[in-house]
Amino acid sequence: MDVRSVVIQGLAILIICTFIELGAGFMLKGMEERFMLIPGLAIMTLPLLDLRGNINGALASRLGTALHTGVISPRLKLTAELTANLSASLILSLITSATIGVLSWLMGSMMGLPVNILQLMVIAVIAGFISGLVLALLTVLVAVFTYLRGWDPDNITSPAMSTIGDLMTVTCIYLAVLLVG
Amino acid sequence: MSVYSIRRIMLESYPILFICVLIGLFAGGTLEKSLTGIKGTLVIMMVPLLNGIGGNLGCILGARLGSALHLGTVEPRLKGRVLRKNVHASVLTSIGIFLFISVIFFVIACMWGMGFVMAAKHALAFILAGMLLTPVIVVSVVTLAFLSFQKGLDPDNVVIPIATSIIDVAAAISLLIVAITIVGL
Numbered sequence: 248m249d250v251r252s253v254v255i256q257g258l259a260i261l262i263i264c265t266f267i268e269l270g271a272g273f274m275l276k277g278m279e280e281r282f283m284l285i286p287g288l289a290i291m292t293l294p295l296l297d298l299r300g301n302i303n304g305a306l307a308s309r310l311g312t313a314l315h316t317g318v319i320s321p322r323l324k325l326t327a328e329l330t331a332n333l334s335a336s337l338i339l340s341l342i343t344s345a346t347i348g349v350l351s352w353l354m355g356s357m358m359g360l361p362v363n364i365l366q367l368m369v370i371a372v373i374a375g376f377i378s379g380l381v382l383a384l385l386t387v388l389v390a391v392f393t394y395l396r397g398w399d400p401d402n403i404t405s406p407a408m409s410t411i412g413d414l415m416t417v418t419c420i421y422l423a424v425l426l427v428g
Numbered sequence: 429m430s431v432y433s434i435r436r437i438m439l440e441s442y443p444i445l446f447i448c449v450l451i452g453l454f455a456g457g458t459l460e461k462s463l464t465g466i467k468g469t470l471v472i473m474m475v476p477l478l479n480g481i482g483g484n485l486g487c488i489l490g491a492r493l494g495s496a497l498h499l500g501t502v503e504p505r506l507k508g509r510v511l512r513k514n515v516h517a518s519v520l521t522s523i524g525i526f527l528f529i530s531v532i533f534f535v536i537a538c539m540w541g542m543g544f545v546m547a548a549k550h551a552l553a554f555i556l557a558g559m560l561l562t563p564v565i566v567v568s569v570v571t572l573a574f575l576s577f578q579k580g581l582d583p584d585n586v587v588i589p590i591a592t593s594i595i596d597v598a599a600a601i602s603l604l605i606v607a608i609t610i611v612g613l
Binding site: 248253254265269272273275283289297298300302305328334339342347351355360406409413417 | 524
């Protein structure tokens with residue numbers, strides 16, 4: 248392997264990711280006041296960001312394998328295999344977001360914050376589910392597109408998807424916060 | 429008979445996701461505790477950048493090591509040229525991208541109406557936190573890749589989720605410590 252080409256390819260994709268993550272950064276800065284108003288919101292923001300990357304990263308890597316082995320054909324049709332993958336990702340999003348809501352409440356209580364479990368649960372589940380739905384559909388599109396283009400999913404699809412996932416998740420958390428008030 | 433079952437994907441994924449949530453809560457708790465300390469600075473804006481880009485660096489190294497272990501070009505031992513070159517490439521990439529981002533934060537801080545000293549402090553905080561994070565990324569990814577490969581687990585499924593959670597915690601903690609304690613933002 249050539250260190251130079253790995254560094255150059257890595258830097259190229261990471262510079263693009265930097266600009267997308269900056270969007271997420273501006274969004275968080277804009278939410279700073281809300282973080283002060285809703286105790287526990289800052290606690291769950293980081294696990295929710297992490298969750299999005301993990302669920303879609305796994306979905307992207309399963310789809311990559313399925314496309315390479317021919318289990319899923321690179322066409323946008325809801326076959327049984329694709330449906331199972333999508334449903335599993337969505338159910339996981341829902342259950343794990345609820346887990347994050349409960350555990351953030353628990354952590355906040357232990358830190359002595361005046362946390363409201365209902366408020367945290369609703370924000371976590373709405374943000375987790377909406378971003379999960381959007382990201383799952385986007386992951387399928389990107390996986391099929393990159394496969395048809397012949398790009399390496401390890402080096403391009405995963406970092407790109409996790410970064411877009413961060414921006415989407417912060418946006419959905421903000422929407423959920425606005426909805427809950 | 430379909431290849432993928434919802435039940436199987438969920439049973440295999442949920443335990444790992446649960447561990448990731450537990451690790452991630454420490455990052456979140458640290459951020460929550462530091463909120464008043466970082467008010468009026470751009471530190472909160474840096475959080476997704478250090479976490480996200482740090483995670484991406486870990487993902488790329490993890491994916492490369494996973495493929496190399498499967499191909500047999502890297503053995504799960506701490507020596508060999510291919511491993512050294514992969515680590516070397518990751519460290520160089522991380523120095524390059526973290527320097528680039530710290531320059532961007534210098535510019536954003538200036539445009540935000542902060543003075544030269546404050547903008548320079550923002551850039552310094554980011555680059556210091558990035559340099560603290562780099563060894564954590566390399567050590568956690570290499571350790572997890574080798575351990576999972578030796579245990580017969582697929583590194584592709586285990587390394588990336590757990591490594592990104594560890595990187596998130598390390599990133600949030602190092603950023604907040606550097607920003608508040610060392611640089612004094």
